[in-house]
Each structure stands twice: as structure tokens, then as C-alpha cells.
Amino acid sequence: MISCREVSELVSSGALESSAWSRRLSIRLHQLMCRDCRRYSRQIAGLGSLARSVWDRHCEEDAQELAEIEDRIVASIVRAPTGGGPDEGNS
Amino acid sequence: MSVEDPVLVARIQAADPDALEEVVKTYLSQMLRASRGAGLKPHEAEEVVQTTFAVFIEKADRFEGRSRVRTWLFGILYRKISEARRRLGRSRQMDSIDDFEERFDARGSWSSPPQSLEMKVYGNEVRGLIENCIEEVPLKQRMAFLLREVEELDSHEICNILDVSRTNLGVLFYRVRNRLRECLEAHGVRRQK
Numbered sequence: 001m002i003s004c005r006e007v008s009e010l011v012s013s014g015a016l017e018s019s020a021w022s023r024r025l026s027i028r029l030h031q032l033m034c035r036d037c038r039r040y041s042r043q044i045a046g047l048g049s050l051a052r053s054v055w056d057r058h059c060e061e062d063a064q065e066l067a068e069i070e071d072r073i074v075a076s077i078v079r080a081p082t083g084g085g086p087d088e089g090n091s
Numbered sequence: 092m093s094v095e096d097p098v099l100v101a102r103i104q105a106a107d108p109d110a111l112e113e114v115v116k117t118y119l120s121q122m123l124r125a126s127r128g129a130g131l132k133p134h135e136a137e138e139v140v141q142t143t144f145a146v147f148i149e150k151a152d153r154f155e156g157r158s159r160v161r162t163w164l165f166g167i168l169y170r171k172i173s174e175a176r177r178r179l180g181r182s183r184q185m186d187s188i189d190d191f192e193e194r195f196d197a198r199g200s201w202s203s204p205p206q207s208l209e210m211k212v213y214g215n216e217v218r219g220l221i222e223n224c225i226e227e228v229p230l231k232q233r234m235a236f237l238l239r240e241v242e243e244l245d246s247h248e249i250c251n252i253l254d255v256s257r258t259n260l261g262v263l264f265y266r267v268r269n270r271l272r273e274c275l276e277a278h279g280v281r282r283q284k
Binding site for chain 2: 018
């Protein structure tokens, strides 16, 4: 019988996705009976979207600055191809 | 034509300037975003991305094409971010996550079960909390997490970028996810009743 500790390890390490069907089934059955493990799995699954929303917000706030940075980088690449010129930019 | 296409890869290996420019334009945003996600400020991100492309261009003729161009680029980027963070004094050496093990009894059942958490980001205060939690995560774990959750790369590619085995990657995910979860719980991001 799979334990809560084993379930949490499989869920958080990402090993669950590449586990055999029979193991995934054991975990599903365990979670049907274990409210704490259900809650834990939901929380781990939720971390991704939480992080994404934080990152999206950063990107929104920095949008202008990042756009300028992108322009500068592209310009420096185009201006100084493999051979390099007298002015290399920020290298 | 995708920059991962073999014809374009051949032009990259031949250091064709147009092909190199194509690569830069394809991956620039993603690389800046990853650098920001790794905790660098915009001007710091600019520097590491610029340096990464400089290395890429310099070594383009040595690219063997066994991995994707993206994998190679991100591998360089990760090393540059790591160097930058060390220089800026932002390395996190300690890793005491194994407190998580203490939540289980000898049989492996929860002795200290997870509390109810508010997982949606409402308002600046909660967002600030999550950002602080992320800031405390060591770089390698943080990169693994963001490459998976934000950039949606598969495990195989992440392993190549970070130069870790699949097992190690599992350990990184285990640590960062539990660390973040514990941090949120510790700071009381509880569901409002």
C-alpha cells in the first residue's frame, strides 16, 4: 500500500508523469481515500499557475524596458556580425 | 522555417549572419524572460543575454547539432546567469528543505498535514509574498521550475540545459515545489473563510 510520503514525493518530483500505469492507479486510489494527499496534490499543481501569474505581471511591468533591450540586442548583433568591427557594443 | 530546421542549422554552423540573426530574433524574448525569472533585473538580464549571444556567435561553427539550438543557447544562458548571480552576491548556498520529511510519521502518513492555502494571486501583498518565496530558492531549482512551468520545456531538454540527470531533475523539482509550498504555508497564505 503506497504511503502519503511516497505519493508526495512522486507528485512533487514529476516522476508521476513517467510512472507505470499501475503505479499511477495506486496513487489515484490512495488519493480517493486521503483528503490530505488530495489537498497536497492540488497545491503542488497550483504552484505553476501561481508562478506564471507573477511572471506575467513582471513582464507587463517591464514591457517597455524589455522592448528597448530587445531592440538594442538585435541592433548590436546586426551591426557586429561574426568578424566584429571597431565598435563591438557591450561585450 | 524554424531555426531548428536542419537546413538552417547547417547555415548556423557555417556562421551565416542571416541565420544567426534569425536565431537571435527567435529566442531573444524567451531568454530575457527566463533571466528575469531567475531573479535578474532588466539591465542585468540584458547583459547576460547579450553575452550569451556573443558566445553563441563565436562558437556557432562548433555547434554539433545533436541538441536543439534552443537547448544549447539556454545552457549557455544558465551558466551566465549563475556567474552573474554569484558576482552580484545573490547565490543561495543553503538548502534545508528536508524539514518536509518531518511532516510524515514512521509509516509514511501525514503527521503534519498540509493546511488549506489560497492559491490564487489576489492583490499585491500576496504577490509580494510569492515573489519573496521564489527569491529564496537556489538558482538551479528555480531554473528547473521556471523552464518547466513558464517555458514549458520537457524534462529531457531541461536536463540538457542544466546538465543534470533525470533523477537529479526529480530531486530539484521535489525541492523547489515543496520549498515554495512550505513558504506559502508558513507565511499564512491561507484561504479566507
